[in-house]
Amino acid sequence: MIKIKISNLSNGIYDYIFEGPVSAIEIDEPYSGVYKTNVALSKFDNQIILDAATDIPAVLTCDRCSSEFRTVLTSSYRMIYLLSHKTDNEESERNELVFIHPETDKIDLSQDIRDYALLAIPMKKLCSEDCKGLCPKCGKNINEGPCDCREKIMDPRWEPLQKLKSKNKLK
Numbered sequence: 001m002i003k004i005k006i007s008n009l010s011n012g013i014y015d016y017i018f019e020g021p022v023s024a025i026e027i028d029e030p031y032s033g034v035y036k037t038n039v040a041l042s043k044f045d046n047q048i049i050l051d052a053a054t055d056i057p058a059v060l061t062c063d064r065c066s067s068e069f070r071t072v073l074t075s076s077y078r079m080i081y082l083l084s085h086k087t088d089n090e091e092s093e094r095n096e097l098v099f100i101h102p103e104t105d106k107i108d109l110s111q112d113i114r115d116y117a118l119l120a121i122p123m124k125k126l127c128s129e130d131c132k133g134l135c136p137k138c139g140k141n142i143n144e145g146p147c148d149c150r151e152k153i154m155d156p157r158w159e160p161l162q163k164l165k166s167k168n169k170l171k
């Protein structure tokens with residue numbers, strides 16, 4: 001559990017660093033290893049502004065070439081805690097605003113860090129921006145070199161243009 005003690009905390013800016021195994025924040029694949037979270041907490045009379053950034057190593061499979069690759073995924077978020085006797089968090093949490101009782105002594109960040117880490121997994125996982133993928137005919141990873149396919153697969157709709165091109169070369 002990742003908790004910050006806020007009782008008796010005077011107004012000001014505080015920095016925290018949390019590290020630990022990914023199992024401590026209850027996440028697993030594709031994450032592995034040790035997470036690192038940097039937290040900047042700004043305490044005021046009636047509110048606390050918390051900025052958190054987390055780096056977690058991950059092993060992903062490229063969507064183009066099917067190779068596994070290691071990367072570090074980064075997630076960050078901002079949460080504003082208002083010290084109030086109001087307890088209606090349901091509507092406010094969607095806006096990254098949470099009401100906490102003035103007597104609250106700790107803020108637990110575990111669930112937020114976990115949720116934002118899960119959201120950091122990209123929709124399209126690429127080993128590199130210029131990944132060439134697999135040959136559609138033989139399945140060879142083109143990033144490792146050209147394949148041995150002699151014929152190029154051509155869409156039959158381009159065949160008339162190819163014939164025109166061949167005619168022009170003969171002239």
